Amino acid sequence: MLDTKVISILCVNDFHAEIFPTDRVLGSAKLVSVINRFKEENPNTLVVFGGDNYKGDPISEFFSGEPVSCLMKSVGAVASAVGNHEFDYGRDKFKEWQRQGNYTFLAANLLDRSTQAAPDFVKPYYMVCVDGVKIAMIGLATMEPLNKANRSTDLHSLEIADGTEITRKWVDYLNDGNDELGKPDVIIALTHYGLKYGADQITPVGDEAITLCRQIPELSGVFTAHWHQFMSLEINHVAVAQGGSFGKGFAVLTIRLSQEDHRILNVTPGYFDFSARLHEICPDTNTQNQVEAYYKKAMDNELGEVIGVAKTDIVHRSPSGNEVYLEGSPLSELAIRVLLETTNSQIAMFFSGSIGQGIKKGNITLYMLYKIVYIDSGIVTMKLKGKDIIKNIENGISTLKQEGASPLAFGGLKVTADYAKPFGHRIETICLENGQPLDAERYYDIAVDEYIASNEIGYDFSNGLDRLHTGKSVRDGMVQRIKNMSHLEASIPRHYTIKNKNL
Missing domain, CATH: 3.90.780.10 (5'-Nucleotidase, C-terminal domain)
Incomplete structure (x- = not known):
């Protein structure tokens, strides 16, 4: 419709470095292909990742995550939530990954224990203008102690705080027009919060995500992750989407706004699961060549x-x-x-x-x-x-x-x-x-x-x-x-x- 604008936000969560295609997952080259096709059909699309991007295939680990960062750069990802498995590498890799992939890690509730300030490798939110629409994304990591014995000691000075309380702070900050772009038209939460369907396959389970939706109704949408399900639902009238795992597909929030004043008309959660038609998808040639080169180099060394x-x-x-x-x-x-x-x-x-x-x-x-x-x-x-x-x-x-x-x-x-x-x-x-x-x-x-x-x-x-x-x-x-x-x-x-x- 000529009197509306449509913005799509596409999220890949829990990719876990599944860079090679199998009979169960797309792999990097096919994932790039389906994302690029979606972007061609939906020009006003932002691509984000939901965390747990890197932990998985040994080839990726051999190159310290570089193959995944290159994938993220190939699809034009602008931001990523911080997953629990990102912390498996300590804090040293965060800046390197962002430099390689040209994106920003978001985690508003990741704080220094002493100062309560955000560490220098994440930002609390990311704001961008798409077709004149100002979109803010607040990042949230799922709660877990970072000072456990099995965690790198350089993480022990950090903590993951209550995300709902932190989100309230940043929603108010943004709605008061404190960002240099002014007040956003849309605010979403890009989280690594776990959400899944209960035993009845209808009722959502996941305290962090459910509490967030109930207590922060100003959010236009929420991306969840961590528990690897495809989900599309509303919680307290907030659109919620989750895109499975391992690169089998992705989640989408489709936002329709009035052309004149950018008033939100509706937000539709959805997902694309390509599991049943993996063999129909042609891989992106450049990405495929890149992944094969990584494989050959690693196998010629110790992994072979x-x-x-x-x-x-x-x-x-x-x-x-x-x-x-x-x-x-x-x-x-x-x-x-x-x-x-x-x-x-x-x-x-x-x-x-x-x-x-x-x-x-x-x-x-x-x-x-x-x-x-x-x-x-x-x-x-x-x-x-x-x-x-x-x-x-x-x-x-x-x-x-x-x-x-x-x-x-x-x-x-x-x-x-x-x-x-x-x-x-x-x-x-x-x-x-x-x-x-x-x-x-x-x-x-x-x-x-x-x-x-x-x-x-x-x-x-x-x-x-x-x-x-x-x-x-x-x-x-x-x-x-x-x-x-x-x-x-x-x-x-x-x-x-x-x-x-x-x-």
Whole structure:
């Protein structure tokens, strides 16, 4: 309509450096292609990223994230939220990434603990004029402590504050006309807040995002991320969009305004999921050549090293539903053996959701192992009572489909569980590998990966004594063990008996 203007804001969230195409993701070259086509069809488009851009493919990590920064520059990204995995690299990389990609990191709630000022590698908001329309984007990082032992020490002086309170401050600042461009016509929040649908597949779950929408109704729209779903909805009349993950597609906020005074008429949330038609999309040639050059250089160096041989296909996840096999896999068993033998612990626990699909029959390169074990978790030891071990095992008797979390791998124990029982009450029997009953009040020496040791996704190790971050890596241990064995076989762990697993 001639009397309206339309502005589109396109957001890629949780890309996780998926720079290569597979039968599940677009890869950089195809993602550039679909974004550029969208921009051609919708000229007044801003491109942003939702955080967790860099952590993922070993080729990207080999080049310290440069392939992802180049992708962001190719699509003309102007800003990015800060994801939790951006912090995996410490603070040194933030400026370099922004210089390479020609964009700005936004995180209004990332503050110095002492001064309460923003660190010099992020800005609280970004404001730009598109076709005469002034658009402000306030960035928000999801809450998590940055002074944990597994975080780089250069982050310990920072904190992530309550985002809703901070957003109120900056919305008022902008609406008072304090920016040099004046009062914005549109204010959106570019967040790495987690949002997902609950068990009924209708009700949204995610306190940070929901609270933001309820308490800051002046926001025209919110981009969410972190929990990897495609979502398009309204919360308290605020448009909310999320674009899946791994470059399978993107989210869009479409803003219609009056031509004369730029009054907002409506904001429509949406998303584009290309998963079902990946093979129909032609890659951008320049990006494809660039990614292939990165791959060749990295593989000609250390990532091409052959560390062993897979005697058959080693499958960790269901090819159809991406579900981790409940009994475990040769890969999760390998991780458990590393935890137990590296630390001489009695019991080990490992989050099997941090491992990808599996390994094809044939030579196993360092790249392949790094690719599937994409979270390089450190090893933490502690003493934990039997009752707390049981509680954590119960939390891990879960499925991605039903409880929204992949199952836990464990060792040093024999467990029988019934999936017909309610979550949290599925263990029927549990004992040590030698058949000795697990004593609820006795302390046991255990080893766990850093992710669950941080009390993520329902795990709770806060009662552990003599906690020690060993400085050793699960992934490095897996590499060395494969080298020592020279091969990997498709054996299934036998210490876990499951009833009614197909319910």
